[in-house]
Amino acid sequence: xxxxxxxxxxxxxxxxxxxxxxxxxxxxxxxxxxxxxxxxxxxxxxxxxxxxxxxxxxxxxxxxxxxxxxxxxxxxxxxxxxxxxxxxxxxxxxxxxxxxxxxxxxxxxxxxxxxxxxxxxxxxxxxxxxxxxxxxxxxxxxxxxxxxxxxxxxxxxxxxxxxxxxxxxxxxxxxxxxxxxxxxxxxxxxxxxxxxxxxxxxxxxxxxxxxxxxxxxxxxxxxxxxxxxxxxxxxxxxxxxxxxxxxxxxxxxxxxxxxxxxxxxxxxxxxxxxxxxxxxxxxxxxxxxxxxxxxxxxxxxxxxxxxxxxxxxxxxxxxxxxxxxxxxxxxxxxxxxxxxxxxxxxxxxxxxxxxxxxxxxxxxxxxxxxxxxxxxxxxxxxxxxxxxxxxxxxxxxxxxxxxxxxxxxxxxxxxxxxxxxxxxxxxxxxxxxxxxxxxxxxxxxxxxxxxxxxxxxxxxxxxxxxxxxxxxxxxxxxxxxxxxxxxxxxxx
Amino acid sequence: xxxxxxxxxxxxxxxxxxxxxxxxxxxxxxxxxxxxxxxxxxxxxxxxxxxxxxxxxxxxx
Numbered sequence: 001x002x003x004x005x006x007x008x009x010x011x012x013x014x015x016x017x018x019x020x021x022x023x024x025x026x027x028x029x030x031x032x033x034x035x036x037x038x039x040x041x042x043x044x045x046x047x048x049x050x051x052x053x054x055x056x057x058x059x060x061x062x063x064x065x066x067x068x069x070x071x072x073x074x075x076x077x078x079x080x081x082x083x084x085x086x087x088x089x090x091x092x093x094x095x096x097x098x099x100x101x102x103x104x105x106x107x108x109x110x111x112x113x114x115x116x117x118x119x120x121x122x123x124x125x126x127x128x129x130x131x132x133x134x135x136x137x138x139x140x141x142x143x144x145x146x147x148x149x150x151x152x153x154x155x156x157x158x159x160x161x162x163x164x165x166x167x168x169x170x171x172x173x174x175x176x177x178x179x180x181x182x183x184x185x186x187x188x189x190x191x192x193x194x195x196x197x198x199x200x201x202x203x204x205x206x207x208x209x210x211x212x213x214x215x216x217x218x219x220x221x222x223x224x225x226x227x228x229x230x231x232x233x234x235x236x237x238x239x240x241x242x243x244x245x246x247x248x249x250x251x252x253x254x255x256x257x258x259x260x261x262x263x264x265x266x267x268x269x270x271x272x273x274x275x276x277x278x279x280x281x282x283x284x285x286x287x288x289x290x291x292x293x294x295x296x297x298x299x300x301x302x303x304x305x306x307x308x309x310x311x312x313x314x315x316x317x318x319x320x321x322x323x324x325x326x327x328x329x330x331x332x333x334x335x336x337x338x339x340x341x342x343x344x345x346x347x348x349x350x351x352x353x354x355x356x357x358x359x360x361x362x363x364x365x366x367x368x369x370x371x372x373x374x375x376x377x378x379x380x381x382x383x384x385x386x387x388x389x390x391x392x393x394x395x396x397x398x399x400x401x402x403x404x405x406x407x408x409x410x411x412x413x414x415x416x417x418x419x420x421x422x423x424x425x426x427x428x429x430x431x432x433x434x435x436x437x438x439x440x441x442x443x444x445x446x447x448x449x450x451x452x453x454x455x456x457x458x459x460x461x462x463x464x465x466x467x468x469x470x471x472x473x474x475x476x477x478x479x480x481x482x483x484x485x486x487x488x489x490x491x492x
Numbered sequence: 493x494x495x496x497x498x499x500x501x502x503x504x505x506x507x508x509x510x511x512x513x514x515x516x517x518x519x520x521x522x523x524x525x526x527x528x529x530x531x532x533x534x535x536x537x538x539x540x541x542x543x544x545x546x547x548x549x550x551x552x553x
Contacts, residue, residue, distance in 0.1 A: 026496045033500050040507060051514060058507045065504075112524070307512070314515030317522055407497050 022409060029406040032399050036061060049327045052315050053392045059308040060393030063143075063301065063349055064150055064400025068410075070297020072096070073144030074442040075135040078468035083476065087259045092291035093447075094248050094255075096298020100451040101244035103306035108452065109235035114309045114347030117229075117454040118439050119216035123208075124459035127438025127445070131431050131460075132467020135442065136475065138162075138427025139420070142351040142441035145428075146394060150401025155416035155424045160355060162428025163435065167356035168363055170205060170436050171375040177204035185211030195339050199372045205436060206374045213439070220453040229453070239453025247458060252288065260287040305349050305448070312347035324389045325381065336361060336371075336382040344380040344390050350444045352435040354390035357382050375436070434467075 040057060043050035066072065070092065077089035107113045118124070135141040138159040140148050145163070148156035178186075181204055189211035190201040200210045222229045222238030229235060264283035268275045289295070321327055324345035325337045337343055344353045360370055360382040371377040385391045405411040416424060431441065438445040438460045446464060449457025 055511055311511050311515045314519045318518035403500055
């Protein structure tokens with residue numbers, strides 16, 4: 001056989017193996033989709049109330065597909081920006097936030113939004129700072145870790161586990177941590193007059209929430225200007241234009257001057273010999289449109305986040321409920337429901353609380369008394385993960401990302417090295433703490449809040465950017481130190 | 493791969509379409525969407541006998 005014939009045979013064999021692999025991945029993608037479809041149909045046939053959980057499931061599935069398609073990760077965005085000076089992902093996220101804000105303004109002005117603004121104070125900035133450091137250490141933000149798990153990245157799964165466990169422990173931490181609580185927080189928490197089963201005066205997070213966070217003002221840009229959130233002026237001018245569009249444009253100008261302008265103008269000067277203000281505008285626009293995939297993912301995320309609010313609100317009207325806790329009771333699941341008969345049911349995209357809940361549920365099953373705190377016992381509950389609405393969203397998000405990755409031949413099981421695993425655990429723990437302090441993660445405390453005109457969203461975001469910067473600088477120092485050590489040992 | 497993706501997209505769109513139709517109709521019926529406020533709502537038919545019975549409940553003996 002000639003060499004050419006052998007080459008052709010080898011190529012054909014490898015093409016055939018590739019085709020077989022792609023076909024296998026395609027079947028897996030169909031399998032995952034059909035699995036969720038069967039859950040959705042089967043549970044609906046059992047009881048129509050399950051359709052409420054299916055809303056979470058299918059929107060979660062779509063979020064997973066969008067995140068994987070757009071490689072939508074806050075950690076990657078800021079790491080690329082601060083470590084290697086590539087602004088594409090950060091710009092894409094900003095564009096996505098603006099697009100989500102436009103959809104949200106429409107939903108809010110119709111009075112059908114399920115969003116509730118959070119208290120605004122310095123706590124949001126500090127929480128963001130801790131979260132930002134954590135996400136750089138972990139190599140993925142809270143939502144990014146979910147979609148990366150769907151791609152087969154086991155390091156991302158470790159991050160999720162770490163976030164989940166840390167939150168469940170942190171929310172119920174008492175004992176010696178009470179000594180760290182200022183007296184004013186303790187007195188204010190006790191004075192709230194919460195039910196006897198909730199021990200608001202015991203536990204750091206309880207006293208932080210009831211004694212400090214709840215005393216802070218709840219502000220949106222619309223209310224700052226004396227408008228109501230539901231009015232057209234409030235939703236579009238206050239919350240969208242002033243609250244999102246202007247700050248986002250300003251941030252993009254900073255990114256343009258800091259990371260994008262020099263390279264663009266250098267090219268223009270090379271072509272034309274000089275540059276004008278028009279070239280500056282062209283450069284700004286080129287930077288905005290550079291990451292098409294992230295922008296498309298952002299647009300779709302924006303539309304579907306808004307639609308989820310609408311659909312959830314519709315089902316609440318249909319079933320005459322305000323919270324999924326009532327539905328779970330009607331379905332016969334009364335275990336793990338909060339003292340207010342509620343479970344975590346935001347009605348929009350959220351990531352971290354459901355992660356804390358499922359570990360909280362496991363701890364409770366092993367005998368931990370964690371229903372006497374505000375986070376689980378008074379507000380969110382710890383329902384069985386199999387019927388936890390928000391858990392359906394996160395699991396389906398992983399599934400949606402897996403389907404997208406399988407169909408694009410980007411799915412691969414990746415085992416973490418010991419070093420990566422350690423960083424994943426440390427980063428996840430910091431993100432878990434940051435999430436509980438900020439009442440949300442990069443999605444719940446930043447992306448959703450900013451898009452709804454909630455002032456605390458920007459505070460969390462600024463903290464997160466600062467934290468990411470610190471994280472990147474720390475990693476640079478760490479890497480250089482390690483390399484120097486390795487070089488030194490080679491010299492020996 | 494493209495046709496496989498579209499198959500998944502159509503399936504997901506089908507579910508979302510069903511969910512939207514299922515959830516939006518109560519809002520339309522109750523006037524939350526596309527209706528004048530206060531024109532719709534839950535109405536219970538009460539017979540004249542029943543009305544008389546309830547009005548007598550508040551009468552002093």
